[in-house]
Amino acid sequence: MIDAKVTVAQLLEEHPDLLLVLEESHPHFRHLRNRVLRKLMAPRVTVARAARIAGIEPDDLLAKLRAAAGEVTEAERSGAPEPRVAPSVPPPTDVRPPASLRRVDVDVRADIAGGVEPFARIMAAVKALGPDEAIVLRVPFEPVPLYDVLGKRGFSHWTEPERPGDWSVWFFRAAPSSPPKPVTPTATPSPGASAPLDVRGLEPPMPLVVVLERLDALGPDDELVVVHDRRPLFLYPQLEDRGFVHRTEEAEPGVVRILIRRRHESAR
């Protein structure tokens, strides 16, 4: 059953034809025809989030998708009104950047047009960012998943559509009065850490880079689940060097899941 929490990647994997329905719903979804954008966005965006990006009601989009997929909900069978989709994530912070910040331009439009994943380059720029600097990212779409990723690192953003297919997004550190919330040990994995990280289809060494980028955000009891198309023999030593333990499950030929946790002192 298609619901609001299904990612666009899962949706299109099970129902490739629904891309047409998405496109008919809003022109924004035409970006999904771009393979790089689809690879970047689709696994990270739920149907509810996609609807909000496109500025349409999540329930309306869900209804269209279900109808096109031939699905009938329990509510439709019984005739009872279906509960409305509640916002699952808070709206991203969107505040103007202070005028005193020095801008660092990162233009990834050519990378995306050339089929190159820009995530590593963006994160490299973020890591090198000085305290009085802001990244101004130029992208051919609104990089909504990046708002969450950088928001967790204490970055605010300000988005300026330049023209269709051309966006400028400022990322800058939040004001000192609202410092990023420190990661505290918790018994339950955080939603960000528990979401599987699918690195299938990335060219080496990007799977390794993407996984290592995610390790910093992993809490003491969190578990990172990586979906890979092979056992990453080059990744394992890097994990162990950084104090992580790992376990590999082969769910089916050609699909492995690597479960990564911080090594507890008692386990050393």
Next chain:
Amino acid sequence: MTVTAFPSRRPFTLLPLRYFVAAAVAYIGAAAGVAWLAPELSGHYYHPRILALTHVLALGWITMTIMGASYQLVPVALERPVWSERLARWQFVIFVIGVLGMVSHFFIGEWSGLVWGAGVVGLACGLHVLNVVLSIRDVSRWHFTARLVVTALAGLVLTVLFGFALGVDKVWKFMPPTLFPSLHAHVHLALLGWVAPMIIGVGARVYPMFLLAREPDGWPEGAQFFGIVVGVPAVVTGLMLDVVVVTVAGALAVSAAIVGHLVWLADMARTRKRPELDWGLRFVLTAAAFLPPAVVMGLGFALDVVEGPRLGLAYAVLVIGGWVSLTIVGMTLKIVPFLVWYRVYAPLAGREPVPSLTDLSSPWAERAAYVLLTAGTLALVVATAAGNAGWIRVSGLVLTGGAVAFGVAIGAPLSRLIRRTAVAPNGRLLIFERKRSA
């Protein structure tokens, strides 16, 4: 579902790079050798210096690269760590000594020294086979790549034994007096029994990784595997015993394997998610374009429709210089930057900005290598077929330029072993000397 706490032996990086550097030196030397030996190459191929040149290519370039690549690609393609780095290090030294011994004695036509050199090469090859077999002995799934790697190792052992026997026969006659059938069988065993299964097998696993294409499947798998395991023994036996019908049957089976490989490659290229090909992948796909004319010529020789030493040499250039060498150049351009990146930058990834593989490469050198090596190989096919020494020399000079450009192209990432770089926020590279660790 299988769950494993997987062994995490550290992958080798410097070791395969030694092999790649030595192989690149051999390739540049062989390309220069083509220009130098143009008069000999315009005549009959059975000449001590041409045999020396052939073994620089077959052992110093092709086998050296495959051995080095095995120590990087076996862990990736077969998901098993290499058994012993120490053994692989010793094997490298022994192999280099053996190849130098063989080539130098071929060059001066001194056969007892050649036998000693061949023995040393045989020892090195035996150690390589032992290391790889022990690495993959507990592979969980004997998929296409694993089966072809084992086939290739068997082909290497048989090729080495066959070659050693030919060398010993130069000193103590014990083989049939007709030399050429045995010589042709040895060459085909090396190319079809050792090199081809390794390229086809590893390519099936590695090409989708680089092209971002789906894993290939379907009838070409059976065509390739059975085409090789049935066809190669038939070709070799048919050539040795001069039984045309067996040779033709084997050639048809091998042709089916090649067709299967090309179908897979075309399917991967068509379904790839990577819109733009880098120079490494362009080399690989261009190399495959040399296969159809090579198959036609091979079938022509098997059917006795095509004959003569000049066309024989042109056929060898198509296969060795075209398909095999250009494929190896392409894969080297992919593997070397990765190994350097892994050694220098993987420990920093996620902690500080690191360059991408593209940042490590030298696009102008790769482009120059592509243009010169492709043009030089095509020209050499025509020149050897025509038997024109002048054209062969010009082709050899073009190839030498291409091989040097290839050397520069792999030298660029290798230089990062001593100079580390980082990516600045504006996308520019910051380069600074690596601190020596205590």
